[in-house]
Amino acid sequence: MNQPANDWRALAASAGTGGYGPQRIVCLTEEPTEWLYMLGEERRIVGISGYTVRPPRAREEKPKVSAFLSAKIDKIVELQPDCVIGFSDLQADIASQLVKKGIQVTIFNQRSVAEIFSMMYQLAAMVGQEARGLALIQGMQRRLLEIERAAAGLKRRPRVFFEEWYDPHISGIAWVSELIGIAGGDDCFPELAAKAMGKDRIIADGGEIVRRDPDIILGSWCGRKFRPDHVRARAGWENVSAVKNNQLFEIKSADILQPGPAALTDGIEQIHQLVMNWSQVHA
Template identity: 70%
Template sequence: MTLDLLHFESGPQRIVCLTEETTEWLYLLGQEHRIVGISGYTVRPRRARDEKPKVSAFLSAKTDKIMALKPDCVFGFSDLQADIAADLVKRGVQVTIFNQRSVADIFSMLYQVAAMVGEAEQGAQRIAEMQASLRAMQATVAAKVAAGARRPNVFFEEWDEPHISAIRWVSELMGIAGGDDCFPELAQEPMGKQRIIADGATIVQRAPDIILGSWCGKKFRPEKVAAREGWTEVPAVRDGQLFEIKSADILQPGPAALTDGVQQMHRIFMHWMDKDVASQGGRA
């Protein structure tokens, strides 16, 4: 029997996605048939939970179950999945760990994944559409500000005990959506432990106009935030400007954050800006 030693498959055919963003992107690209396993935390798209085996959490994975699926590529995210990746590499599996932390990094990751599955052109088109939407959002904000509106000061709380502020892509998307991050210096830190705000009084001093909560894995409780000692006169608490952005919509560094997540923030910020202008006698 003669083997065709020159034949190869066009990109990985059996992919395991250890986080949601690559799953969502492959579905958007029409390449879901390549996915053989997903994270148990996947909620976008919803049908993926019904169609694909769940083989991992975030910090752990069912390695034997992954191996049984015979993947030719595994997609993961960040140093937090380094141990999972190392175990799979030792078993001979190709693993690609992305480490996107900024909006630009997310777009780069999306293009790379699209190229790997032979959809570079479609990926580039979809990326261009998302970028155009974000630019339009920036233009809307700029017009509001030019007409006299003030950008709200925003505290994004990724976790409550201890307080953890926004990661970089969230901070950047807040800026695009029309708000100013209360803790821009912390947003540059890649690890959650580096974005801990040990003293809640520090947040009070920053006087956020809006508080956004996205407590990864549990429901945001605005009444709990409002009841914190010393927070009564925080503008966001005083004016009832506390909102939840679900973690699946903003803390997954992929399509969700660049579309639904940022759009939710934009609506909240625009509404606040309109109310602020009205309270100042209709400057805009």
């Protein structure tokens, strides 16, 4: 295992790049954990989010030190991290507490597909895996282009409503909307996708969803199990195309609401398959 260098002389004497960059990383969300494992740099991780499920082994190997909006600050300090990685202004309070204790904090704020790739590249470079990271990124990009080309041949694109929460209704965030488009669908609420905060993507009038008549409804209820029967039972929804044609599906939050590798691989693959299945019957 590479040990952190005490000074620049140790780094100068090193033949590789392993001594550069953070050696003891705490990840406050799942996506940097999954990415570091993909890069083969999991040894650097000393703490993870309690919501982490990807990769499964991370839950067995790493101590859990945070939720999403809260963290065990004392526990993180005890782990002596030289970098804590978080996501967005929602973790600003956690970041502030850690900075005040002299801990380096890096907060990413990726909201689009391009920004997710940028985050992944930056993190790969931080741990001396720029080349491996770029190769993995380019592989994902090639697959996205393949999916997009396949979707271009659809006779009709389905209208897709992505429901991030059900009471109140919250539509999909930017990267989800983009991935729906790449996969061959049209987001029913593209005008809301650019809104970073869930509260700004609330659809107060459920009747508006009915009027936009989605062909497919995807549910990803922030960790809660999606219930198609709950959707079917909504007053006035019986004539919505997705309800009539039984096109109600769950995409697990870990696969699509994590702005990292999962959404760009398993998440879009699931959406694309559902779109293509729909097109064979309903297009």
